[in-house]
Amino acid sequence: MQEWDPESLINVELNKSEENFAIVVLNRRILLPVDVTKSLWQQASLRCLVDGGANRWHTFLQQNCSEGELKWPDFLTGDFDSLQEETMTYFQENSSSDVTKIVNTPDQNETDFTKSLRVLKSSLERLNVKNIIVLQEFSGRLDQIMGNINTLYKCGDILDNHRLFLLSSCSMTWLLKPGQHSIQIPKELCDQNRWCSLLPIGDKSVVTSDGLKWNLHNDILGFGGMVSSSNSYSKEIVTITTDNHIVWSMGWFSFEDD
Template sequence: MATNGGYNMHKSCGHSCNVIKKWQWDITKMTGHNGNIDKYAVLVLNRPISQRTNFIKNFWNNAVVKVTVDGGTTRWDTFVSKLPEDDKENILLPDLITGDFDSITEEILQKYKKKGCKIIHTPDQNHTDFTKALMELNNYCSGHKLNIDHAVAIAQASGRIDQILGNVQTLYLAKQKHLLNFTTNVYVLSDDAMSWLLFPGDHIIFVPEETRKHEKSWCSLIPMGEICESVTTTGLKWNLDNASLKFGEVVSTSNTFDGSEKVTIKCSNTILWSMKVPSICS
């Protein structure tokens, strides 16, 4: 079985042939907690950067591709400006700056242009800047013959609810419209939480030790855009057994872990999974 969001497709044939997708998810291979880091891209969206300074520095520098998105460039510039001088010298420049540029000053844009950063204006208003940034990331990776396992957007799940839901929409589009290579998984990092979509099939999510032991750890399974007819889990405090997830009925928010090293989830429809990763935030 492929790991880190990859999957194997197992076929069981009788009168018909069904394809069962199986995923394994281990976010420690992005956050660096196990010393074995996968290839990933990081995108800074136009929201406050609330994570620990040391985490962000390492997370940014270890990324294969580094992207700032419109006003996210200003957020990044502010973050860098507050670093000690030695850190400023060691922090890497964005590989790519994209957006319709309605929320970035000309001064900041020219500053990074003079530093040699690639600037791509994406004025199309039919998509959000996040969605367009993934398209440009894909072009960048194709042009540089890069394969990445993950794309992580640093964003806040607070503020305008339409923008929050727009970010979830981009998670859907990434897979359904093939914005990136089909093996690349897209995540949203907000404060100390990591969120991503679980598509129909069987999932194993490895739970970091820090998450298992934290007294205020939480996780959630949210149906988005459709009813999830059936969900079965293990490893949660409140497990689901062939349950239906539907707004107006049952939605599994504020769940938590039972101390197991992994959570298993079998879902019939796509759901949004979120989990706490305590050490990311100060």
């Protein structure tokens, strides 16, 4: 049984994380509350800006932080086709080489996000960091959104026993591997009837659940057939059994109206 407790990783009410994690910033607007973003950044054991994500982080610092308030990124990676010259100069001039490692990853066969996991691998293992929180948004270009989901699937081939979470202003998303899973749902989300979903991206999945408003009983999920979208909760612990990889996504508190 794989156990998941997202609130222990990101406790937005207490603004406190109890788990060891890395944070990765992709090239999307940072729409999380400023205090939550700062808290996650400061508490992370490892910090990485991915290509244009460095532009987004530079803007965030300019708009919300005093000089030297937040820790410096450990890595800046990508093929740098989206990185503004002003941003590169800022990080080159304001951080020594032993603080921020700038790693060019020109390979065009993978996204910059996927390549960043390869760059981080040795540091994640050295620091014994198993959780990776990725700041991104499910908006804008569909191909980039699907590319990020594809990286969820590829993570298992790159990193051993790591957990990759896509965090946006209104949701948290990760991949459930074949087997049994137990997900601890914050009481507030149950009380608010917040949404959740099981998305069979790729192959079909046979899924059984307990704790959902509309449970599944050895149902076959697959695009072109049944998809468990716009579901909700009947219990604070949801159990999922799946025979294939499936994407779990859940509305996350009230950062943004949906």
